[in-house]
Amino acid sequence: MSVTGNIERTEEKIQRACEASGRKREEITLLGVSKFHGREAVEEAWRGGIRCFGESRVQEGAEKFSGFRETHPGFALHMIGTLQRNKVKAAFSLFDCIQSVDRDDLIRELGKHREKPERPLELLLELHTGEESKSGFPGLEDLYRALDLILAYPCLSVRGLMTMAPFTQDRGLIRSSFRQLKTAQRELEKRFPSDGRTSWACISMGMSNDFETAIEEGSTLLRIGTAIFGERLP
Ligand SMILES: *Cc1c(COP(=O)(O)O)cnc(C)c1O
Numbered sequence: 001m002s003v004t005g006n007i008e009r010t011e012e013k014i015q016r017a018c019e020a021s022g023r024k025r026e027e028i029t030l031l032g033v034s035k036f037h038g039r040e041a042v043e044e045a046w047r048g049g050i051r052c053f054g055e056s057r058v059q060e061g062a063e064k065f066s067g068f069r070e071t072h073p074g075f076a077l078h079m080i081g082t083l084q085r086n087k088v089k090a091a092f093s094l095f096d097c098i099q100s101v102d103r104d105d106l107i108r109e110l111g112k113h114r115e116k117p118e119r120p121l122e123l124l125l126e127l128h129t130g131e132e133s134k135s136g137f138p139g140l141e142d143l144y145r146a147l148d149l150i151l152a153y154p155c156l157s158v159r160g161l162m163t164m165a166p167f168t169q170d171r172g173l174i175r176s177s178f179r180q181l182k183t184a185q186r187e188l189e190k191r192f193p194s195d196g197r198t199s200w201a202c203i204s205m206g207m208s209n210d211f212e213t214a215i216e217e218g219s220t221l222l223r224i225g226t227a228i229f230g231e232r233l234p
Contacts (some may be wrong), residue, residue, distance in 0.1 A: 003041055006228050007048035010211075014222070017215040028215065031078060033207075033225030036232040039064055045228060046072060054099070054223050056081025058090050065094070080162075080223060082135060085109045097122040099162045099204055099223075102135050104149055111153030120157035120197060123150065124204055127184055130166035130175040140184055147192050160220070161185055162203025165210050174210045178217035181205055 001009075010030070018025050032050040034042050035057065042053065042064065051074050056063035061077060069075050078097045088109045091098065101107060101123045110121065125143055128136030137143050143161075150156045161184060165177040181203060189200045204213025208227035215222070225232065 001230070002039070003044040003229060004048045006230070007045065007050065010224060010227050014215065017212040019222065021216045023215065027220055029221045030220055031204075031223050032228050033080065033223050034064065034229060035060065035081070035225065037229045039068075042068075042230050046075075049234075050228070051101075052076040052078065054078045054080040054225075058083070058087040058094065062090060062094055088113055092121060095121075096171060097124065097159065099124040100126050100135065101146070102126040102128075102137060106167060107149045107153075108145060108158070110156060111149075113155065120155050122157055122159045124160050124162040125158060126162045126164075127181055129163045130173075131181040132166055136139050140187055143184060143188060144191060147188070147198070151197065157197040157201070160200050160204065161188070162204035164207070165214075167209075171213060174213050175217060178205050178214055178219070179211060 014028065014030065015025060018028070029052055031054050032045045032054040033054040034045070035055050055077065060231040065077060077094060078099050079091055079095045080099045082100060083091055083098060083106060085106060090114045098110070098121065125146055126136040127143065128138050137146060139149045146160060148160055161181055163177060163181045164168065168174065185200050185203060192198050194200060202221055203219050204221040204223060206219045206222040208224050211222045211224060
């Protein structure tokens with residue numbers, strides 16, 4: 001299957017899941033996870049209508065998307081993998097959004113990097129909701145503290161939350177993971193109402209094997225790799 005064909009099939013499934021749960025397709029962004037796939041695959045995905053891409057490594061993203069932004073208006077690139085502190089500077093110039101903000105020392109490091117930004121860097125806070133994935137803040141109290149910290153840095157803004165469900169066939173476990181993220185969103189909204197630098201609108205959840213469940217549970221941003229680009233070769 002070609003990338004174009006894969007996008008069409010994925011798009012049909014998204015449409016169906018939206019109809020089944022009474023949601024509007026426009027509420028949901030399809031982000032193409034292009035890690036381990038080359039520039040050609042990315043170009044094909046762009047022609048297929050994907051505008052937002054996700055990478056898990058700074059170096060790989062920088063090489064693959066070198067010069068891409070200039071020739072592809074409307075392009076956005078998100079960091080979805082663990083960000084090392086020594087890569088923060090490079091990440092600032094490369095990414096529009098860091099989805100995988102999962103610890104306080106990373107926020108402090110991010111806070112150092114742009115003194116007077118025209119537009120604050122967008123962050124999503126990652127919540128740990130699944131068993132085997134180790135990344136993400138462990139609980140709500142940690143998210144509260146993270147937000148206090150973010151608000152101390154004018155160069156940072158928060159746009160919502162991200163999680164990864166456990167890798168399992170058990171729909172119940174996956175659903176419970178997504179529900180934890182929605183619950184956290186409601187609590188955060190109460191405690192830190194949306195304003196210029198704070199919004200909880202983005203709920204990033206759903207990958208190739210669980211995006212339909214994620215749509216049912218309120219996802220607004222799907223991170224899909226394999227279903228669009230095919231298997232990742234090591
Ligand atoms: C790799 C990755 C994805 C995409 O996974 P697929 O199962 O290939 O769709 C999504 N989110 C994160 C954080 C990832 O690391």
